Structures are given as structure tokens and as C-alpha cells.
Amino acid sequence: MRIEDVAEHAGVSTKTVSRVLNNQPNVRPRLRARIEASIRELNYVPNRSARSLAGSRSHLIALLYDNPTAGSSYIMELIVGILQACKSTQYNAVLHPFDSSENLVAAIDGFVAHHRPDAMILVPPHANDIALMRRLDELAIPYATISSRSRETRSDVGFDERMAAAAIVEHLIALGHRRIGHISGLKGHGARAWRLAGYRDALRRAGIEPDEALVVEGDFMFASGENGAARLLELAEPPTAIFAANDDMACGVMREAYTRGLPVPQALSVCGFDDTPASLLMSPGLTTVHQPCREMARMAVEQVLRAIGDPTLNEMIRVPFEVRLRASTAAPGPPAARADE
Amino acid sequence: MRIEDVAEHAGVSTKTVSRVLNNQPNVRPRLRARIEASIRELNYVPNRSARSLAGSRSHLIALLYDNPTAGSSYIMELIVGILQACKSTQYNAVLHPFDSSENLVAAIDGFVAHHRPDAMILVPPHANDIALMRRLDELAIPYATISSRSRETRSDVGFDERMAAAAIVEHLIALGHRRIGHISGLKGHGARAWRLAGYRDALRRAGIEPDEALVVEGDFMFASGENGAARLLELAEPPTAIFAANDDMACGVMREAYTRGLPVPQALSVCGFDDTPASLLMSPGLTTVHQPCREMARMAVEQVLRAIGDPTLNEMIRVPFEVRLRASTAAPGPPAARADE
DNA sequence: TACGAATATACCAGCGCTGTCAAAAAGCTC
DNA sequence: GAGCTTTTTGACAGCGCTGGTATATTCGTA
Numbered sequence: 100m101r102i103e104d105v106a107e108h109a110g111v112s113t114k115t116v117s118r119v120l121n122n123q124p125n126v127r128p129r130l131r132a133r134i135e136a137s138i139r140e141l142n143y144v145p146n147r148s149a150r151s152l153a154g155s156r157s158h159l160i161a162l163l164y165d166n167p168t169a170g171s172s173y174i175m176e177l178i179v180g181i182l183q184a185c186k187s188t189q190y191n192a193v194l195h196p197f198d199s200s201e202n203l204v205a206a207i208d209g210f211v212a213h214h215r216p217d218a219m220i221l222v223p224p225h226a227n228d229i230a231l232m233r234r235l236d237e238l239a240i241p242y243a244t245i246s247s248r249s250r251e252t253r254s255d256v257g258f259d260e261r262m263a264a265a266a267i268v269e270h271l272i273a274l275g276h277r278r279i280g281h282i283s284g285l286k287g288h289g290a291r292a293w294r295l296a297g298y299r300d301a302l303r304r305a306g307i308e309p310d311e312a313l314v315v316e317g318d319f320m321f322a323s324g325e326n327g328a329a330r331l332l333e334l335a336e337p338p339t340a341i342f343a344a345n346d347d348m349a350c351g352v353m354r355e356a357y358t359r360g361l362p363v364p365q366a367l368s369v370c371g372f373d374d375t376p377a378s379l380l381m382s383p384g385l386t387t388v389h390q391p392c393r394e395m396a397r398m399a400v401e402q403v404l405r406a407i408g409d410p411t412l413n414e415m416i417r418v419p420f421e422v423r424l425r426a427s428t429a430a431p432g433p434p435a436a437r438a439d440e
Numbered sequence: 441m442r443i444e445d446v447a448e449h450a451g452v453s454t455k456t457v458s459r460v461l462n463n464q465p466n467v468r469p470r471l472r473a474r475i476e477a478s479i480r481e482l483n484y485v486p487n488r489s490a491r492s493l494a495g496s497r498s499h500l501i502a503l504l505y506d507n508p509t510a511g512s513s514y515i516m517e518l519i520v521g522i523l524q525a526c527k528s529t530q531y532n533a534v535l536h537p538f539d540s541s542e543n544l545v546a547a548i549d550g551f552v553a554h555h556r557p558d559a560m561i562l563v564p565p566h567a568n569d570i571a572l573m574r575r576l577d578e579l580a581i582p583y584a585t586i587s588s589r590s591r592e593t594r595s596d597v598g599f600d601e602r603m604a605a606a607a608i609v610e611h612l613i614a615l616g617h618r619r620i621g622h623i624s625g626l627k628g629h630g631a632r633a634w635r636l637a638g639y640r641d642a643l644r645r646a647g648i649e650p651d652e653a654l655v656v657e658g659d660f661m662f663a664s665g666e667n668g669a670a671r672l673l674e675l676a677e678p679p680t681a682i683f684a685a686n687d688d689m690a691c692g693v694m695r696e697a698y699t700r701g702l703p704v705p706q707a708l709s710v711c712g713f714d715d716t717p718a719s720l721l722m723s724p725g726l727t728t729v730h731q732p733c734r735e736m737a738r739m740a741v742e743q744v745l746r747a748i749g750d751p752t753l754n755e756m757i758r759v760p761f762e763v764r765l766r767a768s769t770a771a772p773g774p775p776a777a778r779a780d781e
Numbered sequence: 782t783a784c785g786a787a788t789a790t791a792c793c794a795g796c797g798c799t800g801t802c803a804a805a806a807a808g809c810t811c
Numbered sequence: 812g813a814g815c816t817t818t819t820t821g822a823c824a825g826c827g828c829t830g831g832t833a834t835a836t837t838c839g840t841a
Contacts, residue, residue, distance in 0.1 A: 101797060112821045117799060125819050144553035148492035149797030152826050157489070166520075172717075175516045179507075182537055191534070191555075196523055212485035214532075321721060350721035357723035376513075377718035380662060380691035382698035442827060453791045458829060466789055490827035493796050 180396025218403035241406035248289025264297025280338035282327035324351020346371035384425030521737025559744035582747035589630025605638025621679035623668035665692020687712035705770035725766030
């Protein structure tokens, strides 16, 4: 089943069918309709390879991400969103996990040579990689970033992480907490700085002077949540609540509390960030910030699609976040409460 | 940069370069080496579209899965494994999430028409869909399944789920449990039947007559774990341990125990199946069965690659599983133990 | 050394589609 | 309705590669 068959069936030239297939102008509506009917009737599907070859467009959108984070539900959600968004277009997604060992710019060249994607979507940490973005500019490949920290990006979709972090800390303050610990994210990630800043914003707005002793370094991994919590809980004056910069670390905090026999939320309130599947599975359920990953991915796809048509495109989209209140946060109990098991 | 440039640089015809690119015979080793050197030197990468068009091979392997399960870490792990495995080949993966609303066989036809994948990998539940497999046979598309229950499949990679379930129940028995509850999986999934059978095997081998009151229906979702646990714990003679057919349900069990103030593992041992990321994040960590998803995906890719070369291929690969002992299981405590918080 | 068999290489058509550009049709003006 | 512009349609080449087939080279054997 080739375009020629359709052309014959509709009594037109292949070029006219091609115009219809590609939504190009200069086909009268009635003719277009007739050709579309033929396409449906013959159940014709154009050959992707031939199209790409002749049109030198691959109809591919590449998603670049970091292999170590490949298993994360964050990436998974983005993938789901991107695949969904592509389904209704003529484009298709290619996933490209980078090993961080690779030289990114060199690896990109190889990848581009292989797949010739028409556009790319970058997620952190690569969404902040200026050398990478420069190279894409040179290769004239439009791209959009998700949650980029960089001003150098062309188009970005993200949400106000700083405000979201502030919102969840304000929730803790509203519950009556005054000493709130924070376990920060991995250095270099935009998320780290924003969430830390939001934490401080909320404290200051409530008239609480941020105590630097209550902020400990983390790296977004479970173990660093555990360690961070241990350090915070061993302070002379420990916090009554801990805001971890992501859910995995918040789970680490809960583990440390569990190990020490501190009931959550009675003796310690815990909240995270990201609304990973695990946050719902924990007991108690973890209070966290939900970011609409699938929706963001969908928008990023739409952005790059627009950017393919108009390479000068340069827009920032902010999506709304949502604080998901669950059972891991409550009003502070009497100091030094301790469960006996 | 085209094949012609390489041919000129190496002083041979394009066809000879093509032979080298496709690992075809009839090129003398020295010549082959010279051409490979030229390819490297010129940094030549063949054009995928032209290759597919001329060779009528897409170099694509499709992964078919169910969209509702798209967010699951199980699929994610498989995707990671497949992508890794493809990286070292000339093949590429296309992900195809099906909406369960779609007529599967019709959707397959459309998908095949679009992408013309050279092979497919099916995961449950589609790995058990006989109509689908028949259609693939008709379309002459080789495929491999992962954890298929069906005898109709061509090649499959899986592990002995029944034995694994038995192993984890035996662990509970070894700890001293005699009344062990089970929350089964969704009807229709092979996993449901195998895990239930393994549970019964272990009990019988230990001389414990399976008590049907201790088996309740689940559907692999968190909520059904909660409900199932509630029903089991309200029995006149409740179990001292619950084996849920997957981790999400096991988390539901832990939630129900938490709600009732039953400490895990002191008052109730809980174990799951799958070793999802959440199982490690729980407090206490969840005892579960680890299946090497990435490895299985890699093997499935190798299988279909072999099947492309030899369409009669028909092999079953069993990979080893591993019981991951964590803190959610312990010797049974005194009956009706109840934590006061 | 000569001859046929086996092996290695080259030539060319064509995969299915789209871009270019020319031709035809339609619309517009007076 | 003639002559012009604008819109619509079509013919054809060629995207970069591989399959088939013809040709050249090498090897083995007498």
C-alpha cells in the first residue's frame, strides 16, 4: 500500500496526496476530503522511512536524560507524558539515557548523527548544561527544557519550585512548628537551590530567623535523608519537623525516625517534595508537593513542536503545583516525645 | 557524509562499504579493516531512513505494554533494560503503551503499519494474549514475551514465580509462623496463579494445611492490600504474617497495620513480591522477592534478535530470583500484641 | 602454467516519499 | 470575455542506501 495507490484511487497525483498527508496548503477542501476518504478506505499509512529520507525530517523527538536517574518515577512520568503527547501527532519519541561517564557534547553528536531528531527535550541535570544547549543551537536542533535553572534555555516548562517549597513549609508553620529542619538536594541541581530558598522564604515571612544549624546537606538519595535526619535529631535542640528536598530523602527521614522509635507525625513531622508513588505507600502517607509531570511533558512536546515551526520561539511556561497533605505532618507534640515499643 | 564519501575515501565501491556496515561476508579482512578505518576517520554514520527504506528492515524493536501500568517501576525497569541492551546493537526500541480501551489486535495492525518493527517484546498482561500472538505470527513479526503464562508463546524469559513465592513463604515458616495470610493478585494475571500456588506449596511442604479463609482476593493495588489486611486481621484467628502477591499490596497491608496500631514486624510480619523501589523506602524495609527486570529485558532483546535471524526459534529462559530479607518480617510475637502509641 | 571453481567486488535499479518547478485551472478586473 | 494574477495540481528527480546480478579476481588442482 503506497501513496501511488491512494493517488490512483482518488484520481489525483501522488504529490497532491502528499500535500494532504502533510497538511500543506493549496488543496481545495473538497479534493482534500476525497483524498482523505481514499486514505481511510485503503487503510493507507505512509512509510516513515521513505518520508524521512525524502523530506529530511525524522519526525522524531528525543528525550535526553541521565541514566542513573533512569529508574526514577520522575523520568518515568515524563516518559509517559511524552509518549501520550506524541500519540496524537506525527512525531515519535526516542529515549536517550546518557551515562554520565560519557562526554555529553560528544555523545550528543553521535546521537544526532544516528537519529537526526527534529527536536529535543532536556530534563535536569542536562537541562542546565550550557555547553549542551550551545551545541544544539549549532546543530540547529530546537529544544525545550523541563525545570531548567539556566537562563540560557530557549523554551522551558516548569513550576515555581521556590513558591512550592515555601508553601509546604508554611503548612508546617501553620501547624505550629517553629524549628523546622531541611535536608537539601544535590549540589548543581536547580531544585536544590529553589527548594532551599523557598524554605527560607517561608520561615522569614513567618518571622522565624532561619537557623543554619537546621539545614543539612543531602543528595536526593534515601541514605542522605537518613543521615541528615540523624544529624538533625541529635542537635541539642532538634527540629519538630523536617522538610526534605525530595520524597526519597523524606522516606530516609521516616526510616531514621522509625529506627529511633520516634513516631511520625506525633514526635516528628516529615514532608517531602515530588509526590513519587512511594509517598502514597508510606505509613503514614507522606505530605509532599505534587508536580504535574505528565502535563509538563505534554507541554514540552507542544513547545518543541512549535519550535520546529518557528525556531526563534522562546517561551517559559509555569504550571501550577499542589501541596498534597497526608498523614506525615501534624501539630508538634510535647518536646522529646518518644514511643516505647 | 554519505556512504559514497566513505567508498571514495577507501577506494572501493559503495556496495563494499555497505557489506562492511552490515557485517556481511565476502570482504577480505584487510579490506574490511581499511574501510572501517575510513568510516571512523570520516566519522560516518549511516542514514537510518535510507537503510530502512532500501533494506526494508526498520531496525526497530517494539515494547508493548499496558498504559495503566505505565507508571509502574516494573515497566520502567524493563524499559531501562531494553534501552541498555539496544545501545550495543544496531537496533532501537520503540515504546508502545496500549490503552486497554483499544481493540488490541486492531491497534497492533495500526502500530505495525506505522513502525514496521522487526520484532516485538510483550509483557504481561499482553504476554498472555493469544489473539495478539496469532496476529504477530500472521504478520511474521518475531516476538518474545516476558513472564508469559501462555504456552502459545514463541520465546519467553521469566523466572519461576511459583518457586519464588514458595521461598518467601518458607522464610515466614522458618521464622515460626503457622497462620500465614495471602492477598492474591488480579485475576487473569499469570502472576496471581503462580504466587498463590507457591504459597500453598510452601505450606503443604511444611505440613500446614492451607486454610482458605486466609486467602483473600486482591488486584495488585495498594487499596486492595489495605482491604485484604483488614479482612484477615478481623478473623477470629488472624494470621501472624501476610504474604501479599506484590509490593504495592504489601504496602497496603503495612498501612492497615499502622492504622490499627499493630507494629510491623512485632505483631505482624509482612512480605511482598517484586522489589519495587518503595519496598526499600518503607519503614521497616519490606521483605520481598527480587526479579532481575533489567536482566530479563536484556535477555528478551537478545532473544528477539536471534529470532529475527531464525524465525523458528523457540526458547524459554528462566532467570534466578532472589529473596530480599528486610525488616518487615520477624518471628511471631505473643498473640494479639498491640502497640500503644 | 592453465583451467575451472570459488570468492570478492562493482554496477545499477529502485525502496516510497517529498521538493522543485512547470503547467493547468480558477479567480479577478475592466 | 480577454488578459491578467493567483491558486491548485502534476511530472519528475533524487533523498542514501541495499538487493540482485554481472564481472573481476583469487585459489586450487592437474
